[in-house]
Amino acid sequence: MAKKAEGCNVSVYTYMDLLSILGIGGAHPGGVKATDIMLGGEPIGPETVILDAGCGTGQTSAYLSSRYGAQVLALDNHPIMAEKARQRFSMQNLPVQVIESSLEAMPLASESVDYCLSESVLSFADFSASAKEIHRVLKGNGVLYAIELTMSAPAGGAERQAIGSFYGFRQMWTEEDWIAAFLHAGFGHVDIRELPSYYDDDEPLTDFFPSENIPEQVFQVLSHHEQMLKQYRHLMNYRIIRAQK
Numbered sequence: 001m002a003k004k005a006e007g008c009n010v011s012v013y014t015y016m017d018l019l020s021i022l023g024i025g026g027a028h029p030g031g032v033k034a035t036d037i038m039l040g041g042e043p044i045g046p047e048t049v050i051l052d053a054g055c056g057t058g059q060t061s062a063y064l065s066s067r068y069g070a071q072v073l074a075l076d077n078h079p080i081m082a083e084k085a086r087q088r089f090s091m092q093n094l095p096v097q098v099i100e101s102s103l104e105a106m107p108l109a110s111e112s113v114d115y116c117l118s119e120s121v122l123s124f125a126d127f128s129a130s131a132k133e134i135h136r137v138l139k140g141n142g143v144l145y146a147i148e149l150t151m152s153a154p155a156g157g158a159e160r161q162a163i164g165s166f167y168g169f170r171q172m173w174t175e176e177d178w179i180a181a182f183l184h185a186g187f188g189h190v191d192i193r194e195l196p197s198y199y200d201d202d203e204p205l206t207d208f209f210p211s212e213n214i215p216e217q218v219f220q221v222l223s224h225h226e227q228m229l230k231q232y233r234h235l236m237n238y239r240i241i242r243a244q245k
Helices: 015-022 031-039 059-068 079-091 127-137 157-167 175-184 216-231
Strands: 049-053 071-076 097-100 113-119 138-151 189-194 236-244
Touching: 031 059, 031 113, 031 138, 031 236, 049 059, 049 127, 059 071, 059 079, 059 113, 071 079, 079 097, 113 127, 127 138, 127 175, 138 175, 157 216, 175 189, 175 236
Parallel strands: 049 071, 049 113, 071 097, 113 138
Antiparallel strands: 138 236, 189 236
């Protein structure tokens, strides 16, 4: 949630506050279409357990439940996101379980999940702890699919500071960095591929679940976000990552 700026009574809103207060679903490039691309060739049915790690307002989880009839677990540690996800599933009458928890310490049994989706989440998390937990809950042949920020080139100090401080990224990695990190986390095989060219950062966000009484500062954060995308588009790319246990 928003914090008070030091020495004054003005609330400072973050990029995560923007997503939660406006209730933006599918904030990652491609939205549910990208989810389809990732899972399209996988054998998913009613017995398949899918963990949506960092589910946000639940757009992907709802889609997975209705599209595949799978057993979906929607996990998020942001209370506003988790509550909006519950409301979404209730309104759509979907049997999706909401788990309010961090990625770093999930209340799930070991080897209980067939697939884990992490759509623009791991860049913000403690990667080592999160990857270890995901690896733990995946079954013996389980698969993690992620869509993550992938730097096209190492950023300079000023660029890295500007991007990282605004978005709250803990990882700003290249393709090679991601592959090495997943292999180090114990995954046996890692593939990375590009999103199709028509999925880019200009794609309109059509899924909103806004809170009431949205502060003006939130729209200022949205404007800053749009400026950042234009300024650093040459560095900020996204990739689909498939990591198999």
